[in-house]
Amino acid sequence: MKNKLTELLKNKPQNLLNIFYTAGYPQLEDTTTLLTALENAKVDLVEIGIPFSDPLADGPTIQESSKIALENGMSIEKLFSQLENNTPKVPVLLMGYLNPVMQYGLEAFCKRCQEVGVDGLIVPDLPMYIYQTEFKEVFEKYNISNIFLVTPQTSEKRIREIDDNSNGFIYAVSSASTTGSKTDFSAAADYLGKLKDMELKTPILTGFNIKNQQNFNDACKYVNGAIIGSEFIRQITDVEDISKAATNFVASIK
Amino acid sequence: MSYQVNEQGFYGEFGGAFIPELLYPNIEELQENYLAIEKSPEFQEEFHQLLKDYVGRPTPLFLAKRLSEKYGAQIWLKREDLCHTGAHKVNNTIGQILLAEKLGKKRIIAETGAGQHGVATATVCALKGLECIVYMGEKDIERQAPNVARMKMLGATVRPATSGSKTLKDATNEAMRDWINNPEDTHYIIGSVVGPHPYPDMVARYQSVISEEIKKQMDGLPDYVIACVGGGSNAMGAFYHFLDDKEVKLIGVEAAGLGVDTDKTAATLTLGTPGVLHASRSIMMQDKDGQVIEPHSISAGLDYPGIGPAHAWLKVSDRAQYMAVTDAEALEAAVEVSRLEGIIPALETAHAFSVLKDLDLKPTDRVVINLSGRGDKDMNTYMEELNLL
Ligand SMILES: Cc1ncc(COP(=O)(O)O)c(C=O)c1O
Numbered sequence: 001m002k003n004k005l006t007e008l009l010k011n012k013p014q015n016l017l018n019i020f021y022t023a024g025y026p027q028l029e030d031t032t033t034l035l036t037a038l039e040n041a042k043v044d045l046v047e048i049g050i051p052f053s054d055p056l057a058d059g060p061t062i063q064e065s066s067k068i069a070l071e072n073g074m075s076i077e078k079l080f081s082q083l084e085n086n087t088p089k090v091p092v093l094l095m096g097y098l099n100p101v102m103q104y105g106l107e108a109f110c111k112r113c114q115e116v117g118v119d120g121l122i123v124p125d126l127p128m129y130i131y132q133t134e135f136k137e138v139f140e141k142y143n144i145s146n147i148f149l150v151t152p153q154t155s156e157k158r159i160r161e162i163d164d165n166s167n168g169f170i171y172a173v174s175s176a177s178t179t180g181s182k183t184d185f186s187a188a189a190d191y192l193g194k195l196k197d198m199e200l201k202t203p204i205l206t207g208f209n210i211k212n213q214q215n216f217n218d219a220c221k222y223v224n225g226a227i228i229g230s231e232f233i234r235q236i237t238d239v240e241d242i243s244k245a246a247t248n249f250v251a252s253i254k
Numbered sequence: 255m256s257y258q259v260n261e262q263g264f265y266g267e268f269g270g271a272f273i274p275e276l277l278y279p280n281i282e283e284l285q286e287n288y289l290a291i292e293k294s295p296e297f298q299e300e301f302h303q304l305l306k307d308y309v310g311r312p313t314p315l316f317l318a319k320r321l322s323e324k325y326g327a328q329i330w331l332k333r334e335d336l337c338h339t340g341a342h343k344v345n346n347t348i349g350q351i352l353l354a355e356k357l358g359k360k361r362i363i364a365e366t367g368a369g370q371h372g373v374a375t376a377t378v379c380a381l382k383g384l385e386c387i388v389y390m391g392e393k394d395i396e397r398q399a400p401n402v403a404r405m406k407m408l409g410a411t412v413r414p415a416t417s418g419s420k421t422l423k424d425a426t427n428e429a430m431r432d433w434i435n436n437p438e439d440t441h442y443i444i445g446s447v448v449g450p451h452p453y454p455d456m457v458a459r460y461q462s463v464i465s466e467e468i469k470k471q472m473d474g475l476p477d478y479v480i481a482c483v484g485g486g487s488n489a490m491g492a493f494y495h496f497l498d499d500k501e502v503k504l505i506g507v508e509a510a511g512l513g514v515d516t517d518k519t520a521a522t523l524t525l526g527t528p529g530v531l532h533a534s535r536s537i538m539m540q541d542k543d544g545q546v547i548e549p550h551s552i553s554a555g556l557d558y559p560g561i562g563p564a565h566a567w568l569k570v571s572d573r574a575q576y577m578a579v580t581d582a583e584a585l586e587a588a589v590e591v592s593r594l595e596g597i598i599p600a601l602e603t604a605h606a607f608s609v610l611k612d613l614d615l616k617p618t619d620r621v622v623i624n625l626s627g628r629g630d631k632d633m634n635t636y637m638e639e640l641n642l643l
Contacts, residue, residue, distance in 0.1 A: 052544075054532075057434060063417060097530075102530065127275075148275065153437050154275065
């Protein structure tokens with residue numbers, strides 16, 4: 001099966017909008033409602049979070065959505081079956097902490113990802129050297145891209161190493177922080193400029209503090225696109241029609 | 255077989271540094287420096303001077319005659335309860351504050367369960383004039399009120415962790431998030447032999463002074479060394495210099511809460527399975543989907559769903575044995591030690607005493623119990639549970 005993500009990124013397109021949300025939130029079956037709404041609204045990629053009880057790289061908004069999703073009965077198996085019945089048309093990434101993936105079984109997990117049309121994985125607590133020694137082979141066997149993060153504290157040497165080991169995009173965190181915590185994007189401009197000047201072979205998307213069209217456009221001056229997570233979750237929280245909220249939000253960005 | 259950490263930070267299959275990239279620079283800095291700093295003469299000199307003049311080491315090894323008589327063996331107590339601040343935790347915070355100073359850090363964060371580690375951290379921060387922020391589960395703030403007051407008196411800020419079970423695991427999550435948000439000026443003083451490499455090894459080294467002293471204080475080797483295990487730092491400190499002495503039986507005691515056959519328990523090694531929690535691969539309590547199970551113990555310091563990777567390795571390689579003791583058994587043991595020896599132990603420590611009744615002891619057996627802390631902080635719980643009012 002073709003990897004929709006590497007297809008999309010082949011010619012290093014610009015202005016990519018990637019929307020993140022938590023599977024099973026606000027209601028268990030909203031995973032695919034949102035996926036369909038986002039596809040119709042023409043987002044370029046969708047990133048779906050697998051809820052975990054102890055999401056230590058996430059701020060309050062995503063923590064809360066994970067907690068509610070777990071209470072709703074969300075699980076990896078459930079997510080796979082939801083996707084299986086709604087084969088994604090856009091590139092889909094799953095973002096999940098290592099422990100639930102390990103308990104599911106790495107090989108079984110990657111195999112199911114491929115079967116249901118998942119193209120890439122972001123496992124924030126999977127360090128590069130463990131990926132290389134224990135995970136890479138299985139990811140490649142099932143044609144799954146692995147997405148690494150870089151931060152303003154990541155050394156140039158390590159960024160180059162990550163570039164060499166990436167086969168999707170690089171996820172540049174715009175300032176060192178848990179998800180959704182800072183309000184000001186401007187400080188990131190410097191850093192994204194530096195990344196741009198490094199002329200990496202891998203496309204870059206930036207994330208964590210993007211909230212509105214202004215932030216999105218600013219980010220896209222430097223990198224290939226941006227990821228909106230916490231703000232999107234806020235937009236679909238406590239609303240009557242999540243599809244409409246999702247559509248309107250995407251229209252306000254791009 | 256080696257029971258020490260290898261170069262990649264693993265004890266057998268356990269350990270490692272499963273950290274988000276956001277923490278990579280901090281952890282790399284520690285990995286590259288912790289051994290060199292510890293071995294430097296300046297560090298050694300200040301560390302030992304502070305342990306002696308500030309903490310009050312060496313702590314005594316006391317022959318507990320009435321307990322010995324009751325259990326028909328020679329029972330020795332390693333008096334970590336006599337350390338400044340009332341528990342072994344300060345051995346580690348002294349080491350880490352010196353390390354933080356050498357690394358030029360200005361701001362210190364910590365997690366705490368029982369509040370002993372929080373107090374020990376607030377203490378060394380006051381000593382060195384560094385800013386101190388302690389994360390503590392909301393539930394623990396209630397049940398360990400005296401320690402919250404101590405931290406505040408020492409000038410620390412106590413921030414409640416309100417997610418999940420509102421106990422130690424959640425305080426640890428919050429501390430890690432703080433570190434992610436403050437990667438440059440902040441050192442995170444983890445309070446046990448948990449977390450990403452190099453913490454388990456680093457904390458074990460600072461706590462190893464416990465077994466180093468026991469070895470000097472005893473004439474020959476003990477038959478048993480017994481310690482309670484939350485994350486496992488006092489146990490690791492007490493086991494450390496005996497790991498290669500195979501004739502010494504090492505026993506770790508975890509909290510069974512209401513019982514290992516209930517869902518209100520913190521008996522990680524008895525009930526847990528391999529997984530990754532707080533950035534290291536170890537044994538943990540989790541459901542079939544890999545979600546962490548919220549633990550229960552009457553003792554805040556043992557109320558943790560994980561355990562240090564070294565203990566997971568000592569267990570699977572059969573070097574140490576782990577037993578579980580219920581809330582009720584621990585309370586009973588606390589009363590017994592108080593009345594037989596005139597020492598009110600911490601609730602955590604009481605768990606260690608409780609296994610004496612279950613061991614097949616001979617009169618010639620020499621048993622060392624690591625008396626990890628004193629019970630002042632637990633008086634609220636004791637008053638309630640034992641009707642002392
Ligand atoms: C007196 C005492 N003993 C033991 C513990 C458990 O920690 P560890 O297993 O790291 O020694 C604590 C933790 O707060 C404590 O205060």
